[in-house]
Amino acid sequence: MSHTILLVQKTSAASSKTYIECPSVAKAMDEVISMYEEYLKNKFPHRERIEFDVNEVLEMVYNLPDCAALVFDPRTATYIPHDKSWIQKQVIARAQSRAS
Template structure:
């Protein structure tokens, strides 16, 4: 999933070379993904030793989860 974000971020940098820092909304990333006509992700399954293809919606779901976790810091555990 980091690779997919990296591709989008590289594109943003090419389109905006004067900016030192870029931010984007997840909806913008998803719009970029929607422009790609054939997008899937092969995920290795160690128990069966085969790669399983997953579609664009699965990729979006995994990206959403990953980016949400990055955006919100983990809760601190306090021991009493």
């Protein structure tokens, strides 16, 4: 388990910048997926069931003004930065592990 910090800017406004601390990469990817679920719940408040494809989550990540992850490496005691494409790959892996 590697402590992970998600850095997210949801809109073009600088004030939308935020961060989320997670105990692991898997939990951080759960947070990314949850962000998309919340978006859909807000967009379709009267729907009882929200369904989506992982590709929609990947598109959300791609379209965010800024999104990055810092993953703690205990060997060097530093945080390793990762970009959107890495996050997208991790979201796919997490979605696959949740599906099995």
